[in-house]
Amino acid sequence: MEYLIGIQGPDFVLVAADNVAASSIIQMKHDYDKMFKLSEKILLLCVGEAGDTVQFAEYIQKNVQLYKMRNGYELSPTAAANFTRKNLADYLRSRTPYHVNLLLAGYDEAEGPGLFYMDYLSSLAKAPFAAHGYGAFLTLSILDRYYRPDLSRDDAVDLLKKCVEELSKRFILNLPSFTVRLIDKDGIHDMEKLTLSGEMSGFWFWF
Amino acid sequence: MALEDLCHFRDIFQEDITTERFSMPFELKEAGLSFTNNRNLLHFYIPEVEYLDESPIQFGQINLMQSASAISSQESPSAFPLPTNLPFTSSQTVPLPFPMAHGTTTLAFMFQGGVLAAADTRSSCSGLVACPASQKILPIHSHLVGTTSGTSADCMLWKRILARELRLYQLRHSRRLSTRGAAKLLSHMLHPFKGTELCVAATLCGWDGGELEDECHDHEESAGTTKTQKPDLGMTVGPSQGSSFTPQDSSRKARLSGPRLFYVCSDGTRLEGMLFSVGSGSPYAYSILDQGVRWGLTVEEATSVAREAVYRATHRDAYSGNFVDVFHITSKGWTRRKREDLKEEYYREKERQRLERKTQHDILRANTSSRHKPS
Numbered sequence: 001m002e003y004l005i006g007i008q009g010p011d012f013v014l015v016a017a018d019n020v021a022a023s024s025i026i027q028m029k030h031d032y033d034k035m036f037k038l039s040e041k042i043l044l045l046c047v048g049e050a051g052d053t054v055q056f057a058e059y060i061q062k063n064v065q066l067y068k069m070r071n072g073y074e075l076s077p078t079a080a081a082n083f084t085r086k087n088l089a090d091y092l093r094s095r096t097p098y099h100v101n102l103l104l105a106g107y108d109e110a111e112g113p114g115l116f117y118m119d120y121l122s123s124l125a126k127a128p129f130a131a132h133g134y135g136a137f138l139t140l141s142i143l144d145r146y147y148r149p150d151l152s153r154d155d156a157v158d159l160l161k162k163c164v165e166e167l168s169k170r171f172i173l174n175l176p177s178f179t180v181r182l183i184d185k186d187g188i189h190d191m192e193k194l195t196l197s198g199e200m201s202g203f204w205f206w207f
Numbered sequence: 208m209a210l211e212d213l214c215h216f217r218d219i220f221q222e223d224i225t226t227e228r229f230s231m232p233f234e235l236k237e238a239g240l241s242f243t244n245n246r247n248l249l250h251f252y253i254p255e256v257e258y259l260d261e262s263p264i265q266f267g268q269i270n271l272m273q274s275a276s277a278i279s280s281q282e283s284p285s286a287f288p289l290p291t292n293l294p295f296t297s298s299q300t301v302p303l304p305f306p307m308a309h310g311t312t313t314l315a316f317m318f319q320g321g322v323l324a325a326a327d328t329r330s331s332c333s334g335l336v337a338c339p340a341s342q343k344i345l346p347i348h349s350h351l352v353g354t355t356s357g358t359s360a361d362c363m364l365w366k367r368i369l370a371r372e373l374r375l376y377q378l379r380h381s382r383r384l385s386t387r388g389a390a391k392l393l394s395h396m397l398h399p400f401k402g403t404e405l406c407v408a409a410t411l412c413g414w415d416g417g418e419l420e421d422e423c424h425d426h427e428e429s430a431g432t433t434k435t436q437k438p439d440l441g442m443t444v445g446p447s448q449g450s451s452f453t454p455q456d457s458s459r460k461a462r463l464s465g466p467r468l469f470y471v472c473s474d475g476t477r478l479e480g481m482l483f484s485v486g487s488g489s490p491y492a493y494s495i496l497d498q499g500v501r502w503g504l505t506v507e508e509a510t511s512v513a514r515e516a517v518y519r520a521t522h523r524d525a526y527s528g529n530f531v532d533v534f535h536i537t538s539k540g541w542t543r544r545k546r547e548d549l550k551e552e553y554y555r556e557k558e559r560q561r562l563e564r565k566t567q568h569d570i571l572r573a574n575t576s577s578r579h580k581p582s
Contacts, residue, residue, distance in 0.1 A: 021478055026490060028470065029480050051394070051401055051475005096401075 002047040003135035003175060004034070005163060006103045007156045008115040008128050010149065012184040013105040014156045015115075016164075016194065017045050018135075018175040033179055038064045039074045040187050041107040044084070047132055048100035048120060056098045060084050077106025081116035081124060088122035101132045107183045131163075138170055139163040153182065161194065168196050310526020312488030312517055313343055313354035314496060315410045315468055317481045320506045321537040322412040322466045324354050325513035327488070327521050328530040328546070339529040340546075348373055349540045351386060351413035356485040357406035357473065365407050369393050386413035387479065390469035394477040407473040408485045412536050416464020466536065488520030488527040495519050506535065510544065518552050 001022060006015045021032035036044045036057040042064070046057040060083070068074050075083065081104045091097050102118040117123075117130040129143045142163055151159070157180075164178060180191040313326035326343035329336055344354050345366045351373070355362030372392060376384045384392070390411050397407060470478045470485065482500055484492040499512035510533055521528040533544040 021476075023472070023476065026484075026493060028476075028483060029478050032478065049475070050472065051398060051477075054477060055398060055475060 001134065001173060002034070003131070003133040003167065003178075004045045004047055004101070004103050005131040005136075005139065005160065006045070006105050006115045006117075006127075006129060007143070007147070007151070007159060008105075008113050009151045009153065009156050011107075011113060012153060012156070012182055013107065013113045013115050014153070014160060014180070014182050015043060015045055015103060015105045016160055016178045016180045017047070018133075019177045019179055019193075020175060023050075027174075030176065035179065035181060036061050037188065038080055038104075038106075039068065041183055041185075042075070042077050042080055043105050043181060043183060043188060044080075045103040045105070045132075046100055047102075048098070052098045052100050056087075056100050057102075060087065076108045076111065077104060077114040077116065078108070078111060078126075080104060080106065081114075081118065081126075085118055085122050085124040088118065088120070092120075092122050103130055103132060105183055107185055109185070113183065134173075135163075135167050135171055135175070138166050142166060157191070164194050310488075310524065311343060311356045311486035312484070312492055312520040312524060312527040313356050313410065313486050314482075314484035314489070314492050314513060314516055315354055315412045316483070316496060316500050316509075316513075317466045317468050317502075318500065318504045318509050319502055320504070320509065321414065321535060322352075322468055323506075323509045323513050324352055324410070324412045324534040324536070325517050326354050326532050327517055327527040327549075328532060329521075329526065329528040330359050331526045336529075342532065344532050344534050346534075346541055347389070347411075348377075348383070350383065350415075350536065350538075351389060351411060352534050352536055352541045353412070354410045354485065356408040358404075361405050361407050361473075362409065365393065365397065366409070368396065372396075383415075385415045385463065386411055386467035386469055387415075389413070390471050390477055390479075393471045394475065397471070397473045398475060400473060401475055405473050407471075409471050410483045410485060411467075411469045411471060412534070413467050414465065414536050414538050414540075415467055416538075484516070486527065488517075488524035491520035491523045492516040510535070514547070514552075518549050521549050522553070 002020070003018045004015070005017075006013060008014075015035065017034040019029075019031050019033070020027050021029035034045055034047060034053075036046060038044050038061050044057055044060060046053045060080075063083070064075055064080055084102065084104060088098060088100070088102075097120075099120045101120055102116075104116040104118065105114070107113050115127055115130060117125045117127050117132075119132075128149065129147050131139055131143070143159065146159055146162065148155075160180065167175060174196075176196045178194040180194055182189045182191055310331045311327060311329070313324070315322060315324040317323075324344050328338075328340050328343065330338040330341040341359065343356070343359075343362075344352055345363065346352050347366060347370045353366050353369070355366065369389065369392065373384050373389055376388075393409070393411070397405070468480055468483065470476065470480065470483045482496055484496060495516035496512065499515070500509070504512070513533055514531055517527075517531045521531075528549065530546045530548055532546055535542050535544070
């Protein structure tokens with residue numbers, strides 16, 4: 001139902017998520033933002049069971065910010081990803097596991113860009129590209145075919161558009177629009193929303 | 208606490224035993240969370256397995272062995288690992304005393320004149336109408352109203368708990384908690400019950416802003432409340448602020464005031480939006496609302512769209528019906544429209560259709576007879 005995708009380039013990470021907040025067969029919101037800003041250069045994309053997503057993501061978000069307040073510097077994407085995975089693993093064998101699938105994308109001065117794939121069984125993998133949701137079945141092979149490690153930003157956006165077109169063509173569910181963001185050394189940049197008709201809608205606001 | 212008073216938990220749990228939240232509950236007489244008297248906001252009693260075995264209504268015959276085996280089997284991973292601490296969600300071991308009510312049509316939307324909330328009034332109990340004149344829109348305080356959907360008893364209880372907590376917040380902090388804060392508070396209060404039979408799907412319709420106190424906020428913060436109460440002011444977690452409002456704060460306040468609409472569900476969903484409809488009749492209502500609701504509606508137009516949506520939903524949905532309530536929230540508070548019988552609306556519409564058909568028929572006859580006039 002929900003869809004997340006991330007593509008890492010040589011000095012940036014491009015991420016996109018759909019905008020639908022659904023409750024059984026009804027779309028309750030068309031402009032729901034599934035990305036959570038952990039720090040100036042780290043984004044957490046979170047999908048999964050209804051309440052778990054926001055609860056878990058906000059918990060991680062506040063803890064990462066608390067780390068910054070206590071220690072004066074921000075967690076690196078690798079550290080944040082491992083912290084997230086540790087929390088997922090701790091809750092996994094408790095009585096209230098969190099059923100969430102995550103993508104963590106960030107840029108670090110030392111390590112460069114990083115994209116981390118995590119799922120509800122608390123697995124963690126650093127990947128050049130990744131996707132979550134039923135849409136992943138349709139788009140991972142496109143990413144396999146066309147991805148190159150030295151993608152430019154425009155190439156990455158084109159690759160993303162190819163994936164979204166394939167979804168609109170073959171996916172039975174209606175995902176009309178996608179929020180797109182790019183992370184590089186200058187921070188998080190909001191890009192134009194991708195809509196189903198293929199035109200880019202111009203407006204967007206960050207919370 | 209309201210829950211404990213209702214369900215007589217004091218005799219089961221001792222006050223001084225505290226354990227980790229996720230400890231194995233094989234031993235009886237272990238409290239889930241420390242029950243202290245400090246009226247901590249989020250220290251609600253969290254149901255342990257033993258509580259659910261000893262249903263206060265004493266209808267079920269669940270034995271502890273069964274629940275213990277349910278716990279030990281929780282390690283088996285499934286595609287959707289639900290919190291398995293609660294026998295209600297697994298194979299039906301406790302027959303419910305009576306079938307729970309879930310059918311309703313409620314809706315709420317924002318427009319230039321504030322927030323409008325409308326709901327039907329039928330309380331159904333799996334096939335029969337338990338009450339044709341129940342109230343599904345409950346005022347929480349002067350500027351906040353909540354529509355309820357799901358189990359009527361749960362909704363009523365949790366609305367009252369929310370009203371109590373908001374009032375306490377207002378007394379402690381000399382200002383009303385914003386609608387966003389109230390939504391977050393309700394969502395966090397319902398979180399421990401995720402996976403149980405508790406079913407509350409509410410839309411909180413409120414108007415923020417209003418009294419702007421200049422007093423300082425240097426109250427002692429009870430632990431765990433800062434997360435829920437502070438974010439709407441944008442303050443960070445830290446030592447209590449002793450200063451009064453700066454001009455920056457007042458401009459932020461102006462931005463934050465106005466109508467607000469939030470949807471909160473017991474499964475954890477919390478959404479902010481301009482239009483929500485909840486309940487078994489909600490798909491029918493959505494289709495009317497999506498066509499008729501715009502920001503620039505007048506109050507009369509908005510009321511008529513809301514009424515129409517509820518009427519159409521009650522027409523199609525078996526679990527909605529009887530009357531329609533409409534509440535309107537503005538900066539001055541909420542006002543309630545007189546409850547209207549939808550049966551009358553149905554007959555009025557039938558009458559209108561009959562008249563339309565009659566006039567069309569007359570026109571047709573007039574045309575044909577004029578054509579046949581001998582020249």
